[in-house]
Amino acid sequence: MSPHDEPKADDLVVISPAKAFTCSDCGTTEAGLLRLEDDAPHCLECVDLDHLVFLPAGNTALTRRARKASTLSAVVIRWSRARKRYEREGVLVESPALELAEEQCLADEDLRARQRERAREKRAVEDVDFQRRMAGEIVRLFPGCDADRAEAIAEHAGTRSSGRVGRSAAGRALEENAVTLAVVASIRHLDTSYDELLMAGVPRAEARERIRAQVDEVLDQWRRPR
Template sequence: MTRIKKKGNHKKRHGKHRGRGQKRPADTATKESDTSGHRSPLASKVSRTNLPAKSKILPPSFDPLEKNIFERVPMPENYVFVPKGNVYITRHCRTITKESNRVVYLVYAKSGKRTRGIRVPEEVHAKVCDMETSTAKTRADAAEARDVKATSRNRVLLREEYPFMPAKSLKIILDHAFLKGSGRVGRTTRMSDERKAELAVEAHIRHVHTPYDELLNGGTRRDKARRMVWPAIKRIKKLWVDGKEEDTENEVIDLTSSPGPCDLSDSE
């Protein structure tokens, strides 16, 4: 029996014939997903470009009299901006504003990560500025008295812990590690006085009595340089504690030829 081909069905099944080298029309470029439910790379790229920029979120405030805002927020009526930097003014502006049952606005930069200052009522800021001026002499004298007392206490502590430390080294440590506003180890409040004294002594020995700085300048990594000079630090500390008849004031120890490993857990 002769079979008869149905041309109409053939056209429906195969559609329009494309010649060799002819590309298929890009009619699926704007589809968001394929039949399996996965987004196509092009669709994902298009959708991402249409997304709005991610908005910055400020940390929450749990004080009913404090409100976190961005610096672009308009200034409330009769308020002024108080920049960071003066602890006395910032602290008293915040306290007096809250005592009057008014809101203190904590101003954040546009990144939402750093604060710029606070906004407080104008008359509160003016009052605090007058207070700062009138009490400046008294506060300066009190601060100086505290510094003298702290220096005396630190000197006694260092002399008790390291009775044979050279006088020159003692003065350098007091002037350097315990310098007010330096941010160095002697000024921290997160450790005991004894520990601060120990770390201050180790830092002094490291920089003055060992080639630590030369090693760093020569390209040695910080952790490796510390390991190299640690034996010398321990030896000089022991000399200052035990009181052996040995001059360490101007001693410089060369460890570059024999570094040797050591454990830093006992140092800092």
């Protein structure tokens, strides 16, 4: 066990045996959990731990809360042949304590879910505001661009976590070059034969060179007021 997993001095320790044992108190042979007292194995019933329920290791918050709420608890360990040491398997706690801990953890999950939803809503509002400002900047730089087209470009380029130019640092600052790149990308895909060239196997750099004049023509038109 790691230092973090090792039982504390005042912990009750229960062993998950690799094979059946005979209880030194009642003489019953079983393969369940045992507790050593005076170096002799005892079944849980004989040591008054049989009313506890097993909680496997893995959920730190649940284990911490269950042990805190449980008047009586025990650490369960098992010998690892591979590591040549005892390792923690979980804990034994009172059933009501486990139920309370589960309720508390579920409440935390609900809280985190609500926080994530509020964060998502906040990001959505931020996206809408950013896209609105970006559309306005597109129309300012390219007054000949239709307002609906400007909105479509801004929505596409300004989506959070999209990796598109509108979400770059320059894009968020609405720098002219970044906004222009977003406009060019839209023109390239919607107003030229660029996509068809790519589908035909034309290398991207060559395809862009072929449609450069078309892009420049549209840009010139959009730079002039309607």
